[in-house]
Amino acid sequence: MGLGGTAKKIQTLAEKAEQTYQRLNDLREEVEKTQETVTETGDRVRQLETEMAEQRAVLDAVAEEVGVDLEAVSTDAHITEAESDDEADDAGDDGSADTDGDDEAVDDDS
Template sequence: MGFGDTAKKIQTLADRAERTYQKINELRDEVEQTQTTVLDTSERVQTLENEMAEQRAVLDAVAREVGVDLDSVSTEAHITEAERAAAAEAEGGVDGDETVDGTSEDAEEAEETKDGDEESPTDA
């Protein structure tokens, strides 16, 4: 009977080894997929950062051409957003709609400031 028990234990061990091997292969595949995804994402982020830098350069050039002070517009937008965030926090939290509204209002304020600066050189 000793050989029967030993054979059964060896078979159980072999089954466990096979399952472990399969699991390791699955994990290896998942790690490879994750690495590929990370590399692809990194490339996309780098491309987007380059595009944003190009757009910023164009925006700066256009702003200088029309006489808009981007630093002051940016500062005003940040101050306004900080005030809204503080007010929302005081009210007990920020609602998703408030963030969207705040962002669009900042864009409108920046546009109004830009429009106002565009008219002042022609008025003078």
């Protein structure tokens, strides 16, 4: 009976070792796929950045050709964006999150 119990324990241990080995292989494959994805994504980002720089150069040349002041356009765009953000903040600040009715205490923390 001692040998049968030992054989069963060895078999159980071997099965667990095999399962662990399989999990490690699966994990290794996942890590390799993730590394490939990260590398491919990095390559795509670099390509998009290059394309954006090329498009920006073309837009700058066209704007200069037709006499558009790029600094003024950029400034206007930033002002418009800031105003939109302020309006969105004002619209979202309806006091519903302020349970004690003290609006100033909430504004001072932000």
